[in-house]
Amino acid sequence: MTAESFTGPVGSAPAPPGGRESAGPLPPPAERGTTLVPDRVVAKIAARAAREALEKRFGAPPGRLGLGTPKASASVRGGSARVALALDLPYPVDIARSVGVLQELINRRVTALTGLAVDEVDLTVRRLVLTDGPDRRRVR
Numbered sequence: 001m002t003a004e005s006f007t008g009p010v011g012s013a014p015a016p017p018g019g020r021e022s023a024g025p026l027p028p029p030a031e032r033g034t035t036l037v038p039d040r041v042v043a044k045i046a047a048r049a050a051r052e053a054l055e056k057r058f059g060a061p062p063g064r065l066g067l068g069t070p071k072a073s074a075s076v077r078g079g080s081a082r083v084a085l086a087l088d089l090p091y092p093v094d095i096a097r098s099v100g101v102l103q104e105l106i107n108r109r110v111t112a113l114t115g116l117a118v119d120e121v122d123l124t125v126r127r128l129v130l131t132d133g134p135d136r137r138r139v140r
Contacts, residue, residue, distance in 0.1 A: 038076070043083070053109065058090055080118070080119050083120065084122040093128070
């Protein structure tokens with residue numbers, strides 16, 4: 001791909017491949033339309049954000065801790081989303097504190113990646129998994 005310079009007026013677009021000129025300057029961003037993010041896409045992003053949050057909170061990837069893959073669903077209305085996740089937590093753990101931290105991390109990450117305001121992150125703990133996490137040692 002070669003770099004080409006564009007010296008047209010501000011707000012206009014370079015000519016598309018094929019040499020045809022555009023119909024004129026682009027309308028202001030607020031008038032260009034809306035990007036819609038489907039529920040399914042937000043759910044996949046939320047599941048990924050949950051894996052990242054679990055790793056950040058517990059210091060290791062969920063798979064290494066023996067935790068299952070988070071399952072997510074989402075509902076998008078207007079510019080906001082509601083996210084529901086089911087996930088495993090390592091045991092022993094302060095469940096209430098961990099869920100609060102995870103909700104905040106997931107909320108921030110989904111908002112950053114989608115541009116949607118996340119009104120609610122509903123977490124369901126499927127199971128507690130006895131782990132040999134990085135801070136846990138066995139007595140022999």
